[in-house]
Amino acid sequence: MFVAKVVGKVISTQKSEHLLGAKLLIIKPVDDNYNTIEDDAVVAVDTVGAGYGEYVLIAWGHSFCSEKQISADLCIVGIVDEIQRE
Template sequence: MIIGKVTGSVVATRKNEKLIGSKFLVIEPLKSMASEIASDKFVAVDSIGAGIGDIVMVARGSAARLACDREDAPCDAAVVGIIDDGTGLEK
């Protein structure tokens, strides 16, 4: 999993029906978890009530579906935890 900050959200009125009701958060990875040469924000489905400004843990790939409301949702990234504390994260 990687850790990032929730910086915003996106709205998609027209979407795959298995994603209806999902909240789509924009995630900016922590600098120690990101590349220096890339700006690698991505969109993750929220299922634990995260909000803008929260530092969250995100699962990607097939693991993400296990955190969605529907396990057949075409989702490849999901917020799976809100980080309270951490060590060893510095770059």
């Protein structure tokens, strides 16, 4: 898993039946200082109701998404409230 920031959304009227009703968001991974990594924008399926500008937890890999019966490799599985480091 990794942390990313929601930077946009994708609107698609024609898509696979496995994505019908799915909310697609554009995310960018962040570094240790919460700065987005500019060249790495990707699309993820939102399973938790995330919105623009929020930091989110990303499950990467088909196993989680297929468990939820979502046809995707990246799923947003949490909204980050706070990250604590020592």
